[in-house]
Amino acid sequence: MQARPHARSTPQRPRFSPDFSRIIGENIPDALLVYHLAPNYQICYANEKFLSFLNCDFQDFMRQTGGCLLNVVHPEDRERVQAALEAFCRQGETWSVEYRALQKDGGFLWLRDVGKKTLSEDGTPLAVSVCADITELVGLRQQVKPETVPLQTLIDSLPCGICKVKANDDLELVHANAFFYDMLGYTRADVEKQGFNNVKACIYPADLEMVRQVVRENVQQRCAFFELEHRLFHQSGKVLWGRISCSYDPAEPDMLTCALFDITLRKTMEEKLRISEEESRIAFQHTDKVMVIYDPGVRVLFQPQEAASALGLPAVVHGVPESVVARGIVAEESVENYLKFFHAMQQGIPHGSATLKLKCKGTFEWFSGRYTLIFSKEGKPQRGIISYENVTEQREKELAYQKWIQSFKAQQENSIGYYEFNLSKNTYEGNERRNSGALPPDVKSFSGMVNHIARHYVYEKDLPAYLSVFDREKLLGKFYSGQCETQLDHRFIGAQGVVYWVAARIQLVPDPFTQDVKAFILIRNIDAQKKRELELQSLIEQDDLTGLLNRGTVVKRVSETLRLSGAGAWHGLIMLDVDNFKLVNDRLGHQYGDQVLRDIADSLKQVLRKNDLCGRLGGDEFVVFLTDIPPELALEKKLEVLRRAAARYCQAGLKITASLGLARYPQDGKSFSDLYEKADMALYEAKRLGRDRYVIYTPALEAQRASAGLFTRP
Known part of the structure; x- marks a missing residue:
């Protein structure tokens, strides 16, 4: 309670x-x-x-x-x-x-x-x-007022903010021109009304101490002129960047004359440029490529010291490519391609690539390189920008891929289905067609295979899980997040309609040549093993007293059903509480009470459909979940059937009744906790109205309870 x-x-x-x-x-x-x-x-x-x-x-x-x-x-x-x-x-x-x-x-x-x-x-x-x-401050303002209207007009027309402020921590504003106020989003009427009397309120909080420090230092050093850049608040709340040029006259030791310029656009462009440069630098750091520069006119190669040392070369190499070949760095089978690569740049061919075997730290390894030429205004090749990377690991991946393919294929001998797909391109790449899982000739894609098996072989109740696991976009997402293997156990409809359990294993592997994602699917019969597992699982999921589902299992199964429910699904969650059950335990004993609960559980199971869920949450509280409620099902009639099923006469003239509360998916809630709360609220109302009845949740009921200050069951 x-x-x-x-x-x-x-x-x-x-x-x-x-x-x-x-x-x-x-x-x-x-x-x-x-x-x-x-x-x-x-x-x-x-x-x-x-x-x-x-x-x-x-x-x-x-x-x-x-x-x-x-x-x-x-x-x-x-x-x-x-x-x-x-x-x-x-x-x-x-x-x-x-x-x-x-x-x-x-x-x-x-x-x-x-x-x-x-x-x-x-x-x-x-x-x-x-x-x-503020008499003194007003006097200062009067002192700095222009003596003539033309001078005031000239100052107000300047394309920058002009102001005079006190050189203290509050930066009290003595005078400012119209452009100053306009930059910050104010009019003179706003200034008068809001008491705009210091610059401190406009400075971005994180920059305020820096501004104060710069002002203090320059005033102490009697600097006649200094500048600073910092952020300011526009009246609308927008943040601006300003450059402030400050003039200090020792004859007025407490005053600064300042010119304010809006540099927000410049700062924005600087930040975009900085981010772009940083992105480029980080992107290149996140690759395994090395960048070098080749001057085809003088045949000189410039390379980073670390990369040069790995190949046993100086940072600047002359007479390239012939001088490098002469050093024995290029493997014999790659010499011709190496020479062609550099000669192409000398001839002015804009782009080129090659895969070469070079000696790196004493051993020959494979490198993949490409270049792009930069030309002079006259069209002569000036620089070749070369990027290359060590692809020895790639070659090893290719070998490992071939071995893995052979290993996985060997398992199909004892399977009922084996399929190979290019998941990136959604194409079927076949199987050996040596088992009963061979697909029809018109199935030529991963999506086509999923639809074919779903229509002909997957047990109806397992279809939502099957379609979710075999969703192509989800599988690609799992692969790119690092999950390369998925398995689903589901029921399979075999010959003559025999239903048995199978394990569908999906292995996702990158193609070492194209980097497309390949999907290998193996389906095995696990019926005997799965049935043993389910028997053990049922013992864990059952309520010891009634044989119904226990609390944890009810919550788990209802939540899973709601998660997989598509548009147009309708469900109902019913809370059922035995009225005055404590009297049975007190007068007839707990053993008798336990038997009453078992009898009620049996009665509830008899009036429910096969797909409905029924569980005991604890004590004398039961839960019923009506799945996929058809439009023709009269909920009130169903609730009345459940109420009667729970009612019974006991010894000592005691009569057992039940109170029920119903919440509906999706209009009353889309999660177990939401539906439980609304059904419990309806159950509360049934108890309050005298028990032995049912109530269907409505929003008005919640408002009624809230206005009455009712929060617990009677």
Whole structure:
């Protein structure tokens, strides 16, 4: 039984109390405001730090402003601040705005107000704002503003971002031209609204420390000019690459003037080129080929030192090919081909190849080589690019292949079928036709053989497994993943309809000449051996008490059936639980109860079809799996038959009944665990409704149980 989970409460927004604001406000170093999100934005709390900004105490503050936030704001800024507040009330959770705040003496200072929504103890919407004095920063911005409109227009029209920033870790933004903001996806309105006040927020996190370090080092060394490249965030979230040219004037030790260029395209092309070069380098490393260069005009061969040493030659060889032949490196039977190979390059033949026997580290081995010529603009051969590899192992593979073929063929004498195929080309290459497995003349492909045997010889129940194992694409996939041998045991329909077990062994071998995948298939009679194995297996798979399938076997067989089910298949999983079975054990004893379970198992087997599965999951719980439910099968009628089959009268006036729950494949689930869960849910409902009945799962049932908070059986 599963434990009933605790009910979860809906999370509530924290409530803001006056005492909390007073305690927090007087103990933080920042200026704090708390005000109502109502049309007059009435201030309900301002800490001493905020009041000090305005050079007044709380009484002066209330007389001057009437407690209204907008009265704190300079008249020229009120319309802009009010619009920002209204937008904040409608849809925002946070806000940020810069404005001039009026002081007691008639002056003003610039504040950056960053606010967040909350609730008062009575549920009234409030805003809590932290205010910072940015008067100095605004002054710096004013200093760097162009003095004339034409100069500002010129700076904004430059095809690069121009900005002035503080040379500190936050890289505070003092001023920037329109192109700077545009490169990063912002407008000036966005900047004002979002409080875009430092470059740090735009720098890719992994590059930030590098940028800070470069700035620190160059400022310390008083470098008048330096550059760096790093990644930046566009407002959309896209990552850009930027090249930043920085100018530093010791007369302004805290400032940098920067020009920002978008180099994303260049970086993208550099990365593509780097990957392409790396792919080429790795690809060549992953081959066994050696590359050398031949100059046909001066007859000089240039080769890597390691390759030259293996052949007993210097890295640069003159007078090639005759000088190499004179050294005795070329085997006598390959001299003619060796000379032709190099003479062809001298004659300007663009491509060529040869297989040659050369002395390598004291012994003669086989090498396969090919060349491609590079020509001058005048059409003269300039360089021959030669690649070659040692193919001695290939020759050995060819010999081993022939021996393996002969060995495998020898086994066909005691087989009932032997076939050879080119699996890559899907062609039948025959057999000796000395056994009963000979194929008809019109079967000329692997696919044709599979279809012919499936139609005439494979037992119906074994067809899904047979077609899956003998799937050509799957076999090729197994070969290329390193699996070269597959075997399937299945039932075979022989002469006069006699059914017996056979082992179909598939051996996949690469053709040493073409590298096509060859498939050799051997079919042997294993009927006697297989029947002994099945007898032993049935003992392992059966439930000791009832003789039904045990839990593990039910799960395995149902899962396998579902895995092999094609489109249009319909199955049903039924959970059957004996009602009040504990009373039988308590009153009549466990031996009597065990016999009742055996009787129920026998009754269930009698009313099920041959292909259906029936098992005991444990205790008094049974499972029935109806395979391939035909459209004409009335499920409710079948459930009623099973319910009656489980019912019986016992001693002491006890009556046994059963509750059943049904889930259907595929609409209710496509795995055993999904169907089990839904059938168990339906069984739960049958128990809840009074037992001795059946329930078919529907999604509404699940929603009903969830809303009622029901998670365990009664």
